Structures are given as C-alpha cells and as structure tokens.
Amino acid sequence: MTEDTEATPESATIARLRRELARGTTELAVLSVLSVRRRYGYELLKVLRQTGEGVLEVKEGTLYPLLHRLEDSGHILATWEAEGRARPRKYYVITPDGRAYLAMLRTGWSGLVDGMRQLLDTLGEVQE
Numbered sequence: 001m002t003e004d005t006e007a008t009p010e011s012a013t014i015a016r017l018r019r020e021l022a023r024g025t026t027e028l029a030v031l032s033v034l035s036v037r038r039r040y041g042y043e044l045l046k047v048l049r050q051t052g053e054g055v056l057e058v059k060e061g062t063l064y065p066l067l068h069r070l071e072d073s074g075h076i077l078a079t080w081e082a083e084g085r086a087r088p089r090k091y092y093v094i095t096p097d098g099r100a101y102l103a104m105l106r107t108g109w110s111g112l113v114d115g116m117r118q119l120l121d122t123l124g125e126v127q128e
Contacts, residue, residue: 018055018057019057021055025056025109026048026056026058026062026063026066027066027070027105028102028105028106028109029048029056029058030044030048030063030066030067030070031070031075031076031094031098031101031102031105032102032106033047033048033051034076034092034093034094034098035094035098035099035102038091038092038093039091039092040089040090040091040092041060041063041064041067041089041090041092044063044067044092045058045060045063048063067092070092070098071092073097073101074095074097074098075094075095075097075098075101075102076092076093076094076095076098077092077093077095078090078091078092078093079091079093
C-alpha cells in the first residue's frame with residue numbers, strides 16, 4: 001500500500017488471506033514454473049512475482065529454503081553453470097519425480113478450488 005492509501009479492515013483481511021494462500025501454494029507455483037524450463041534462483045523469483053496478479057509475494061528467504069527442500073526430496077535438480085564470462089548461476093530443473101509430485105499437487109489444488117467454487121456458488125452471499 002502507498003502512503004496515500006488507508007488500510008481498511010477489508011483490505012487487511014484480503015491481504016492476510018493472500019498470505020495464507022501463498023504459504024500453501026508456493027511449492028506448487030515453483031514446480032509449475034520449473035515444469036516449463038530450467039531457471040536460476042533470481043529468475044524464478046522474478047517469474048513468481050510477475051505472474052499470478054500479485055497473489056504470490058515470494059521472498060528470497062522463503063524461496064531458497066524451499067528450493068533446498070525440493071532438491072533434497074529429489075523433485076528438482078540443481079547445477080551450477082557459467083555462461084560466458086558471467087558469474088556461475090545455480091540452475092534448477094524439475095525431475096521426473098518432481099513432475100509426478102507436481103501432478104499430484106495440481107490435482108489436489110484443482111479439487112480444493114472446485115470444492116470452494118461449488119460451496120460459494122451454492123451458498124451465495126451470506127444472508128442475515
């Protein structure tokens with residue numbers, strides 16, 4: 001928010017909801033991005049920040065430990081590579097195990113979204 005924008009209870013609630021959803025979906029988002037092509041850490045961070053209409057506000061302190069966990073679990077592979085005279089970068093690529101895990105996460109997420117959509121559509125707006 002900018003200094004000119006006053007925080008309302010509604011905006012604070014939406015911000016909290018977005019943070020909570022982001023916490024539970026960052027792994028899915030990272031693997032989805034890596035399923036398209038390999039990326040180095042900062043590049044991955046930029047893609048995550050630029051897509052998703054600002055919903056995922058991933059910080060370096062969140063991303064890099066997640067990448068290490070995904071690497072330790074065999075879902076991604078990391079390799080150091082230097083291009084030309086540039087400093088070496090650590091590139092991440094999804095593994096076959098990671099693709100299977102991503103498919104499972106996508107199925108779970110789709111079920112959650114469909115269930116919530118059905119719940120919200122069925123109940124409509126709350127009546128007092």
